[in-house]
Every structure is written in structure tokens, then in C-alpha cells.
Amino acid sequence: MQTAQQEKSETPTIKTQKLTMNEKLTFGLGDFGANYSWTFIASFITIYLTDVAGIGAGIIGTIILIARITDGFTDLFMGTIIDNTKAKMGKAKPWVFWTAPILGLLTFLLFRDC
Structure with a gap:
């Protein structure tokens, strides 16, 4: 019989x-x-919504809170998708590779009239 130390x-x-x-x-x-880019975008949108659109800071804070909670659940969903991805480039790299240009385009469109 083996002792716990031997096991x-x-x-x-x-x-x-x-x-x-x-x-x-x-x-x-x-x-x-x-x-840095996400913080910059969030700050810009917050200032824009309060100063230009005239929305109250409490409402914007609530919107951001709901977005963060939703993001927590969608991260679990996306993690499952990445775990089940089987590609030559790996699991996460294809998602970054294909979605980065879309994110770049949307960021450009956000700031195009500034």
C-alpha cells in the first residue's frame, strides 16, 4: 500500500x-x-452624447453598464466559438485576421467627420 507522499x-x-x-x-x-483605442473611443462617444446629442450622463452610464454586462455574456459565447474553431492558423488567429479590417473600417467611419 502506498502512502500519500509516494502517490x-x-x-x-x-x-x-x-x-x-x-x-x-x-x-x-x-x-x-x-x-488605448477602446478608451479613446469610449471617451469620445461619452463626450459626444452628452455635449452634442444632449443625453444625460446617467442615461449614458446606464447604457454603458448594460453594454458591459452584455459583453460579459457574449465573451463566453465567442470563447466557445474560438474553442471549437479548427483552422490552419490556429483557434483565435482566423477571427482576429478577418475581423480586424472590419473593426478598423468602423473606427474610421466613427471619426470621419471630426
């Missing part, structure tokens, strides 16, 4: 490869760029 030592361990500093910086810069 622990016989359990296979999975070794994960650590990211290099260059990879960490690359991921961080990519995430910074995305978050």
Missing part, C-alpha cells in the same frame, strides 16, 4: 514553457494599443 511523487507533472521577456513585452504592447 504525490509519482504523479506526472506538466512542464510549461515560460514566456520570454520579448514575448511579454510584445503581448503587453499589443494589449496596450487595443485598450
Whole structure:
């Protein structure tokens, strides 16, 4: 009969490869760029809706709250889609590859008359 200590030592361990500093910086810069653009867009829309459209700040805050809650649920749905994607490029890369131009176009259209 084996003791608990012996069972622990016989359990296979999975070794994960650590990211290099260059990879960490690359991921961080990519995430910074995305978050910077989303923050800029959200700020612009908030100022536009209060100053130009004349909508109250409380209503805009409620709209943003509902959008964030909805985003939480749609993230789960999109995560399931990505997990079930089988492509040569991987799981998430095809989605980024095909939706990035659409996002770029919509962002351009948002600011075209500024």
C-alpha cells in the first residue's frame, strides 16, 4: 500500500514553457494599443452624447453598464466559438485576421467627420 507522499511523487507533472521577456513585452504592447483605442473611443462617444446629442450622463452610464454586462455574456459565447474553431492558423488567429479590417473600417467611419 502506498502512502500519500509516494502517490504525490509519482504523479506526472506538466512542464510549461515560460514566456520570454520579448514575448511579454510584445503581448503587453499589443494589449496596450487595443485598450488605448477602446478608451479613446469610449471617451469620445461619452463626450459626444452628452455635449452634442444632449443625453444625460446617467442615461449614458446606464447604457454603458448594460453594454458591459452584455459583453460579459457574449465573451463566453465567442470563447466557445474560438474553442471549437479548427483552422490552419490556429483557434483565435482566423477571427482576429478577418475581423480586424472590419473593426478598423468602423473606427474610421466613427471619426470621419471630426
